[in-house]
Every structure is written in C-alpha cells, then in structure tokens.
Amino acid sequence: MSQSFGEQLLGLLPRLGRFARGLTGSTEDANDLVQAACQRALEREHQWMPGTRLDSWMFRILRTVWIDELRGRKVRQGRGVVDAEEEIVVDGPRVIEARLSLDAVRRAVEKLPETQREVLLLVCVEGLSYRETAETLALPMGTVMSRLARARLAIARLTEDNKTDDHSNVVRWS
Amino acid sequence: MPELDDNTLVAYVDGELDAATARDVEQALETSAAARNTVAKLRSSATFVRAAFADALHEAPPAALVAMLRAATPRGRAARHWLAIAASIALLVGLAGGAVGTYQLERTTTQVHDSMARLLGDVADYHRVYAREQRHLVEVAASDTPHIEEWLGRRLKGQLQVPNLKSQGLTFQGGRLLAFEGRPMAELIYTPADGPPVGLCITFALPGMSGAATEQRGDLTISHWVDNGYVYSVVGWASDGRIHAIADSVRAQLHL
Structure with a gap:
C-alpha cells in the first residue's frame, strides 16, 4: 500500500527529468542534476513532511541544486543568458x-x-x-x-x- | 471592470482567477481587441511550451539513479500513512466547501457557456489534485470494477460500463465520485505504461450544454462532448491529438 521514499522518488523521475531538461537545456546536464537532487533528497528525507506534495519539494531541491552547484559550471562554459x-x-x-x-x-x-x-x-x-x-x-x-x-x-x-x-x-x- | 494587464490576463488564461473576476475579464475582453490578442498569445505559448517538453517525460532515467532509489530503505511508513489519510480528509472537506460555494453562485439562463467553462475548470482542478496521488489515486480500485459500474452508474442514473481503453495503451485504475455544482460526477482513471493518469469525467449536462471540443485548461487538455443528457470530459497532460483520440475511443463505447 505505502511506498518507500525511494520508490516515490522513482515515480517522480520522469517529471524531475523533464523539469531538469528545461532548466539545463541538455539531457546530460539534466541527468546530473536529477542525480544530485535525488541524493540530496535522500539525505534530507527527514525534512520532507509526509502528507505534503513530494513533487513540489523535489522541484525546490532540484532548482536549489541547479543554482548552487551545477549552473556555475555551465555559465563558466560560456553559455550565458540571452534574451x-x-x-x-x-x-x-x-x-x-x-x-x-x-x-x-x-x-x-x-x-x-x-x-x-x-x-x-x-x-x-x-x-x-x-x-x-x-x-x-x-x-x-x-x-x-x-x-x-x-x-x-x-x-x-x-x-x-x-x-x-x-x-x-x-x-x-x- | 478589472484592469486587463498582462498579469490578470495570464491568470485568466490559466484559470487562476476566481469565478466572478473571470467573468468580469470575459466581459471586458469583448471590448478590447488588443487584450484578446494578448490572451491568444498567452494561450498558444503555453500549448507550445507544454508540447515542446512532452517527449522529455518519456526519456529513460539513468540506470544507476534508478538502482540508487530502489535501494533506498523504507522508513516511517505507518506514520506517513496516517498523515496521508488526514491530509486526504482535509482535502475532501476543502473540496466539499468549494462545491457548495460554487453552487451558491447566481446563475442565469444565459450562462450556459459559463457553466461549461466552470465544469471544465472543476474537471481540471480535480484532475490536478487526484492524478498526482500515488496511494489514493482512486477511491475504488479497478479490481472492483463491477462495484464501480453499479455504484457510479446508480449515482449517474444510468447504465455505466467502464470503457476498455487498451487500444489507447491505457489501463483502468479505478474510479471516484466527485461533484459538480451539487450533482454527482464520476471520474474513471486510467494510466499509460509510462506517464501521468488520464481521467474520464461524467456528469449531468446542464440545460443548453451541447457541442464537442478539445481545449486547454492551463497545462491540461480536455476533450468534452454532450450525449443524451450527460457531459463527458477526457482530461490529461497530453497533446490535443492524443486526448482527442482517447475521447473518440470512449465515445465509441460509452452511452449512458
């Protein structure tokens, strides 16, 4: 009946991957980002409040990881923001x-x-x-x-x- | 008269305004071609963006990541289960309150179009809430299909036969009872092998409701039609073509 935290994350992977693809603009970066976000989520499982939306919580983590860790790498590679x-x-x-x-x-x-x-x-x-x-x-x-x-x-x-x-x-x- | 700035218009397009403000915006739009143009742009851009990322949902996640998550140990199951039930009850109470609130809105005979718009808004809202549920996706599971047919058929005062949508790659998961403006509405929920659930909502058509169309409600696509006093809506996060094809399949099978 109930799923483990890992199983629930598994179910969210397609959507996490899609959001990451949209944020990063590349499949490779998206995979790295989802991996890093899932690792962080597993470390912080205790911070997730059961009964609240896991997808929103994961989107938040994913975006934070992107801003904190991975985006810098991409900008350094010379891909800035263009109008x-x-x-x-x-x-x-x-x-x-x-x-x-x-x-x-x-x-x-x-x-x-x-x-x-x-x-x-x-x-x-x-x-x-x-x-x-x-x-x-x-x-x-x-x-x-x-x-x-x-x-x-x-x-x-x-x-x-x-x-x-x-x-x-x-x-x-x- | 509401101000037709871009923020208001985008909220209108996405169904984020309350019913009264949305009606005011609709009226104001009649006299502003520029605002109607903006609405069309805001709509089409959402459709394009959603379509552009639809395929990304089907990309296989890295195997190492899947293995890592499978290995994650379950914990805190019982506590989580009860909290989930409490959250569901809170949600249902909220929804029931919302339904009563909607029912109390003043209605005139010229508001047929509005009633269809409200129905589609409700269908989209319900689907957004329930389709994301993992443990409580349905109220009665597909394993109890005879009961679903008897129960929801009785509430709809008709002979309900759950459509078989295998030809569309969809597996029936079960049903739940919802309400639209104080009347029962059944939702049958199907899932593809990979991807978000698709819903089929059936309720009583209000006088004057007619026709058939496929349209957007925010990020959701809804195909709807009226047949023999019932209004049917197929709702899901999929392309117009996909939802339309599912609706065709339902129409070929289901006549209450």
Missing part, C-alpha cells in the same frame, strides 16, 4: 523554415532569463498552480504572475511572425 528575441533574430530563417518546430520553442525557452524560465516550466509544463509555484520558488504570487506573463509573451513573439493560421486552442470537432 529570447535575440535568439529569434539569430535563428530567424531556420525558425521560419521549421514552422514553429518544437525544437525552436525549446531553444526559446532555454534562452529566457532563468527567473522566467523556472516559473514557465513549473506552471505550463509541470502543471503547478500559481500558489504551488510561489511556494516552491519562495516568491510572491504577483512575481510568479508577472514572470509567467513576460515569459509567455516572449515565447509568443517567436511564434507570431511565423503564424499564418489561427492558433486558437479550441479545436472544433467536425
């Missing part, structure tokens, strides 16, 4: 050719300021509510909303120039 629109200019022709390929969206997400990217990933990809996101990142709700809106509009600017049809989310059935 999303700059990316569009650089890759403009390719983006048009690819017609909003998901790869282009991933690259745009990767180039967002990190503070916006983490909010975007938690809300849009991991499905956390604004409140859960605010708690996970220790931010005020208003900050979550403004970062999320800025991130979403930056991503939309990428898609806007290439849009020929209506991207409404409502798909009518025949």
